Amino acid sequence: MKTIILNGSPKGNVEKCGSYLLAQAFAKKMSTPCEIRSIIKENRLDLIESIQHADNIILIAPNYIHSVPAQTLDFLLALPPATGNQTLGFIIQSGYPESSESEIICRYLNRLGERLGYTVSGSIAKGECAGLAIVPERFKKLLDEFSAFGALFEQTRQFDRQLVEKFAKPVRLSKPLMWLLNALTPLSDVLGWNRIMKSNQAYEKRLDTPYLGPAQVKTMNG
Amino acid sequence: MKTVFIRESTDRSLPDASLFDLSEAQFHPCIGCWSCWWKTPGVCIHKDLEDFYRDYVNAGKVVFWAKPQQGFISSQMKSLFDRMIPLFLPYTTFRNGGTYHRPRYPRYPDIEFYYDYDFQDDEDYQIFHAYVYKVFEQFHARRIKIAPVSDFEKEGVV
Numbered sequence: 001m002k003t004i005i006l007n008g009s010p011k012g013n014v015e016k017c018g019s020y021l022l023a024q025a026f027a028k029k030m031s032t033p034c035e036i037r038s039i040i041k042e043n044r045l046d047l048i049e050s051i052q053h054a055d056n057i058i059l060i061a062p063n064y065i066h067s068v069p070a071q072t073l074d075f076l077l078a079l080p081p082a083t084g085n086q087t088l089g090f091i092i093q094s095g096y097p098e099s100s101e102s103e104i105i106c107r108y109l110n111r112l113g114e115r116l117g118y119t120v121s122g123s124i125a126k127g128e129c130a131g132l133a134i135v136p137e138r139f140k141k142l143l144d145e146f147s148a149f150g151a152l153f154e155q156t157r158q159f160d161r162q163l164v165e166k167f168a169k170p171v172r173l174s175k176p177l178m179w180l181l182n183a184l185t186p187l188s189d190v191l192g193w194n195r196i197m198k199s200n201q202a203y204e205k206r207l208d209t210p211y212l213g214p215a216q217v218k219t220m221n222g
Numbered sequence: 223m224k225t226v227f228i229r230e231s232t233d234r235s236l237p238d239a240s241l242f243d244l245s246e247a248q249f250h251p252c253i254g255c256w257s258c259w260w261k262t263p264g265v266c267i268h269k270d271l272e273d274f275y276r277d278y279v280n281a282g283k284v285v286f287w288a289k290p291q292q293g294f295i296s297s298q299m300k301s302l303f304d305r306m307i308p309l310f311l312p313y314t315t316f317r318n319g320g321t322y323h324r325p326r327y328p329r330y331p332d333i334e335f336y337y338d339y340d341f342q343d344d345e346d347y348q349i350f351h352a353y354v355y356k357v358f359e360q361f362h363a364r365r366i367k368i369a370p371v372s373d374f375e376k377e378g379v380v
Binding site for chain 1: 223251252253254259260261262263264265272275276278279280291292293294296297298300301303304306307309311312313314315316317319320321326327328345346349352353356357360
């Protein structure tokens with residue numbers, strides 16, 4: 001069984017790409033070598049030819065505006081129908097804590113796959129991946145789970161339902177969790193975004209409104 | 223405040239003033255570098271959508287005339303959405319069970335999103351509506367209308 005993983009990130013197959021790290025982890029314990037290909041960095045026709053010779057196709061992509069990046073969407077909308085008994089699965093990772101931010105695109109991709117005649121192996125919406133490419137050492141547990149997930153997939157050609165549900169938690173933020181996250185926001189801003197902006201000499205401009213017209217400026221100033 | 227029109231199909235004439243013709247526009251896709259958040263706040267590394275950004279954040283209403291593909295927004299429309307990240311802050315707030323990026327600008331336009339498409343079934347229709355609503359809710363639009371083009375024709379150009 002030949003499996004091909006499509007990395008749908010604009011960053012391509014580089015170590016600073018969270019989707020690529022997840023793809024590597026997914027393939028790590030598979031007995032048959034699994035190709036990881038870049039949708040955006042590679043020639044589209046070559047990639048489609050490879051897809052047509054694969055048994056299993058898995059897309060791993062970041063969440064851009066509650067969907068996949070535009071170039072990856074362009075590729076998916078041009079995906080040819082299945083050739084024979086091919087499976088197609090989707091993994092959408094995001095920095096949001098909750099997975100519901102990717103729920104709609106997973107519903108859409110499942111239908112697209114079915115419509116093209118693929119057996120849809122499942123879809124995963126995985127949140128809490130912010131920093132995966134920056135500090136991957138903090139994500140060892142997740143990467144190990146993805147390796148086990150990939151090995152299981154190779155045997156069944158389906159995404160394990162229990163793991164899909166586990167990866168999706170939390171689907172939505174509970175009231176206590178929202179309260180906690182909002183309470184911690186000033187601290188997380190200082191330790192996160194503000195620190196990065198200061199290192200880039202951009203902190204003083206963090207609230208800039210470069211395209212604001214005179215009428216709106218007047219509104220802001222009362 | 224003015225109304226901005228964003229047209230994806232060319233078979234419809236719309237007012238030339240404040241018209242962004244997505245069917246002819248050429249601009250770079252978002253590459254996920256986050257420069258617009260942590261290096262040059264509010265400003266994308268690509269300088270090919272500055273007129274659009276200025277029109278969008280200063281409009282009272284933005285009217286989209288979309289041409290969906292396979293039951294979803296086109297990749298060109300998606301590319302425009304991806305490139306709108308500079309209009310919002312990286313900082314987040316949490317409500318309604320979800321995460322929202324905080325606004326960079328004092329207000330954002332109302333949205334009328336008309337589409338020229340016949341959905342195969344109700345689930346496709348629901349997915350499309352849910353997606354477009356989700357996007358503009360995240361983009362802090364106070365009023366969001368999503369409807370087929372026939373509604374636009376009934377009401378006429380504002």
